Amino acid sequence: MLTFSLLVIVIFNFAFQFSAELVRLAAPAMLWITFTFAGVLGLSRSFALEKEGNAVLGLLLTPTDRSLIYFGKMISNTLFVFVVGLVIVPMFVLFFNYSFMDTLLPLIPVIFLGSLGFVSVGTLFSAMAVNTRLREVLLPILLFPIIIPLIVSAVRLSGQVLDGKSVTGASSALQLLVAFDIIFIAACAVVFEYVIEES
Amino acid sequence: MRRLLVILTFIGMAASLYTAFIYAPTEPKMGHIQRIFYFHMGTVWVATIAFIMVFIASIMYLWKETRKWDILAYCSAELGVVFLTITIITGSVWAKPVWNTWWTWDPQLTTTFILWILYIVYLVLRSSAGNDVKRAKFAAVFGIIAFIDLPLVYISVRVMRGISPVVFGPGGGGIAPEMMHALLINMASCTLLFIVLLLERIDLERMSDKLARLKLRES
Numbered sequence: 001m002l003t004f005s006l007l008v009i010v011i012f013n014f015a016f017q018f019s020a021e022l023v024r025l026a027a028p029a030m031l032w033i034t035f036t037f038a039g040v041l042g043l044s045r046s047f048a049l050e051k052e053g054n055a056v057l058g059l060l061l062t063p064t065d066r067s068l069i070y071f072g073k074m075i076s077n078t079l080f081v082f083v084v085g086l087v088i089v090p091m092f093v094l095f096f097n098y099s100f101m102d103t104l105l106p107l108i109p110v111i112f113l114g115s116l117g118f119v120s121v122g123t124l125f126s127a128m129a130v131n132t133r134l135r136e137v138l139l140p141i142l143l144f145p146i147i148i149p150l151i152v153s154a155v156r157l158s159g160q161v162l163d164g165k166s167v168t169g170a171s172s173a174l175q176l177l178v179a180f181d182i183i184f185i186a187a188c189a190v191v192f193e194y195v196i197e198e199s
Numbered sequence: 200m201r202r203l204l205v206i207l208t209f210i211g212m213a214a215s216l217y218t219a220f221i222y223a224p225t226e227p228k229m230g231h232i233q234r235i236f237y238f239h240m241g242t243v244w245v246a247t248i249a250f251i252m253v254f255i256a257s258i259m260y261l262w263k264e265t266r267k268w269d270i271l272a273y274c275s276a277e278l279g280v281v282f283l284t285i286t287i288i289t290g291s292v293w294a295k296p297v298w299n300t301w302w303t304w305d306p307q308l309t310t311t312f313i314l315w316i317l318y319i320v321y322l323v324l325r326s327s328a329g330n331d332v333k334r335a336k337f338a339a340v341f342g343i344i345a346f347i348d349l350p351l352v353y354i355s356v357r358v359m360r361g362i363s364p365v366v367f368g369p370g371g372g373g374i375a376p377e378m379m380h381a382l383l384i385n386m387a388s389c390t391l392l393f394i395v396l397l398l399e400r401i402d403l404e405r406m407s408d409k410l411a412r413l414k415l416r417e418s
Contacts, residue, residue, distance in 0.1 A: 121344065124340070124344070128324075128328075128337050128340065128341075131328070131329070131333060131337075132324070132327045132328040132329065132337070133327045133328070133329060134327045138323075138324065138327060141320055141323060142320060142324060142341065145313055145316050145317050145320055145345075145348075146317070146344060146345065146348050148313060148348075148352055148355060149348070149351035149352050149354065149355035152355040152356070152358060152359045153355060153358060156358060156359065170358075172358050173358050176351065176354055176355055176358055179351070180351055183347060183351070184344075184347075187343070187344060187347055188344070191261070191340045191343060191344070194261055194336045194339070194340055195336065195337065195340055197333070197336075
């Protein structure tokens with residue numbers, strides 16, 4: 001995932017031909033495209049390991065509520081994706097010449113909220129995708145249209161931060177991001193038990 | 200009963216063609232192109248009903264786990280996509296002369312577009328998820344998540360645009376009563392058409408179930 005995100009950033013650099021003006025405009029979008037692609041790459045492996053080792057059955061045999069399995073998976077995935085985000089942002093700051101102190105700290109909560117929403121839906125769909133014929137190919141197809149609100153609000157918030165303005169300027173985007181997280185964590189925890197099955 | 204419904208739909212469609220093209224007055228500003236709006240509204244109305252039905256049928260399936268709810272969800276999703284495709288095409292045809300562009304990314308259009316993609320993805324998911332029970336469960340889960348997502352998509356597009364008032368859309372103010380009649384007749388006959396197609400589609404799905412069972416017994 002890390003190598004992949006590094007490569008994406010390099011490709012963006014060439015695609016925009018190092019034009020500083022263009023980079024300013026496109027930076028938040030590039031950040032989240034990198035984040036999304038790297039995240040999908042990680043998520044698609046999340047249930048594949050269980051599938052290969054037939055460990056899903058073991059998970060299902062544990063005498064707990066199925067939603068707990070979901071939360072366990074989701075928390076570990078969130079940490080994973082969040083750490084990748086934490087590595088991408090400094091690289092971004094480094095390559096595109098932003099100031100470390102002003103952008104890094106306010107971006108961390110945005111990255112965290114973004115990871116949370118992304119993973120909440122992603123974990124559910126990842127469990128679905130490994131059980132279909134298309135396997136990992138299906139995950140981005142399922143996930144991308146659903147996370148559009150998340151990406152829109154995260155891009156807007158990051159743009160605000162990277163321009164050196166305060167986050168309060170885009171409070172509606174922040175509200176939307178938090179609402180997305182809450183709604184989908186709740187909804188996915190409820191429906192998860194129908195998805196995970198011995199198969 | 201079914202035959203009566205088909206006859207009614209036929210009459211309704213004929214009436215809506217008549218009202219849209221002859222009975223309704225020509226819109227002074229837009230001209231004849233405005234007449235396409237009657238079909239535009241009719242199909243988008245049906246698509247909305249179809250997707251609400253997918254949502255309800257999905258919830259009912261997860262609750263009851265009977266095949267009939269799965270069939271209902273599948274068939275209405277399919278028809279919803281068909282009707283929404285017609286909506287998008289007629290909308291573009293209308294927009295080209297009136298707005299001078301096929302497409303703009305305003306909140307309504309963007310949301311419609313994402314709605315369309317979401318339910319195409321729903322059909323892709325169905326076609327790639329193996330056996331019946333698993334497919335039905337996955338589809339139901341996606342049907343629910345997709346529907347919950349829609350209001351958020353609408354809000355997000357407005358956030359992206361910095362919340363601009365919706366200036367486009369059918370004129371809310373002075374609509375002639377004949378236009379209103381034409382619109383209502385079109386919406387009613389589109390709904391009838393949807394019901395007929397849905398019933399036929401459900402029958403077809405049941406028949407293919409039956410065929411699969413017979414083949415299984417044979418082998």
